[in-house]
Amino acid sequence: MTVPGRTALYVSLLTASGAAAALVLFPPVWRAVLLEESFFGVPYVLLTAGILISVILLSGLLIHSQWKHYRTFLDEKTEQALQMQLEPPSDKDEEHLRKLYELQEKTIRQTQRLRQITTEKAAEREKSLHEVVLQERTRLARELHDSVSQQLFAASMLTAAINETETDNRAREQFQLVEKMINQSQLEMRALLLHLRPAALKGKSLKEGMEELLGELQQKVPVNVESRLEEVELDKGVEDHLFRILQEAVSNSLRHAEAEEMKVVLLSRDGKVILQVSDNGRGFIVEEEAHGSYGMTTMKERAEEVGGTFKIVSVPGEGTRVEVQIPV
Numbered sequence: 638m639t640v641p642g643r644t645a646l647y648v649s650l651l652t653a654s655g656a657a658a659a660l661v662l663f664p665p666v667w668r669a670v671l672l673e674e675s676f677f678g679v680p681y682v683l684l685t686a687g688i689l690i691s692v693i694l695l696s697g698l699l700i701h702s703q704w705k706h707y708r709t710f711l712d713e714k715t716e717q718a719l720q721m722q723l724e725p726p727s728d729k730d731e732e733h734l735r736k737l738y739e740l741q742e743k744t745i746r747q748t749q750r751l752r753q754i755t756t757e758k759a760a761e762r763e764k765s766l767h768e769v770v771l772q773e774r775t776r777l778a779r780e781l782h783d784s785v786s787q788q789l790f791a792a793s794m795l796t797a798a799i800n801e802t803e804t805d806n807r808a809r810e811q812f813q814l815v816e817k818m819i820n821q822s823q824l825e826m827r828a829l830l831l832h833l834r835p836a837a838l839k840g841k842s843l844k845e846g847m848e849e850l851l852g853e854l855q856q857k858v859p860v861n862v863e864s865r866l867e868e869v870e871l872d873k874g875v876e877d878h879l880f881r882i883l884q885e886a887v888s889n890s891l892r893h894a895e896a897e898e899m900k901v902v903l904l905s906r907d908g909k910v911i912l913q914v915s916d917n918g919r920g921f922i923v924e925e926e927a928h929g930s931y932g933m934t935t936m937k938e939r940a941e942e943v944g945g946t947f948k949i950v951s952v953p954g955e956g957t958r959v960e961v962q963i964p965v
Contacts, residue, residue, distance in 0.1 A: 863898070912961045
């Protein structure tokens with residue numbers, strides 16, 4: 638409400654209040670004046686009532702006018718606000734939004750490209766490292782076979798000849814002990830050479846590669862090997878991992894178990910490919926060797942990398958069995 642409206646309201650209220658107070662405080666006097674006196678022939682009572690009614694009507698008209706003006710002002714502001722919200726963006730705003738969108742798209746493409754480059758570089762480094770490792774394994778196997786293995790063989794032949802000609806019993810026992818140590822070193826060297834053999838099957842199936850490995854093992858190591866191998870269908874990477882697990886298991890058995898018999902099983906049952914390698918060696922306590930054996934850790938990691946499970950059971954004096962199960 639504006640100032641004129643408030644003033645008219647205050648005047649009308651004061652006039653009405655003053656008239657009411659005069660009637661209450663001096664009823665006889667005012668009654669006589671209002672009823673007996675007149676102004677230009679109009680009684681004061683009618684004149685006073687007219688003045689009060691006129692003031693009240695005038696105040697009401699002013700209040701109504703100001704309120705109507707205020708409502709009109711509010712409606713105009715509300716309509717302006719709605720129009721500003723519904724007003725379509727200008728060409729300048731559209732150009733600004735288009736540039737922001739293009740910048741965002743460019744940033745996303747650059748991020749994706751950087752990720753792709755990083756992934757490709759990591760794959761190339763891994764591939765190069767894998768090739769270097771294979772080449773180094775092959776080189777070590779060749780050098781060990783041509784040098785250390787040949788020297789061990791020569792030392793074994795020499796100690797055997799000395800044992801046949803030595804007459805002193807004490808010296809003969811010592812040479813026999815040396816010969817036994819050399820033979821054990823030869824056995825470990827052959828197992829190491831088999832372990833260093835590259836894991837790539839080179840176009841062969843897993844069964845063919847395992848048959849070739851076990852055949853070479855029987856020719857070079859005095860261990861009776863029994864195998865039961867079936868054709869299985871697996872991805873190339875999974876086959877390489879299983880072949881490496883077999884190499885590790887055979888190497889561990891030859892180097893540590895002192896086994897005379899070994900059995901290898903490869904079959905497919907109930908949606909799983911199962912590889913078992915068992916021997917009749919001296920065995921060990923699994924809980925004591927689980928955390929300190931590099932070979933066991935490597936086999937377990939390889940099995941888990943292809944989504945499989947690894948289990949080893951060993952009893953001291955009775956042998957060891959390694960089992961890997963891979964879901965097809």
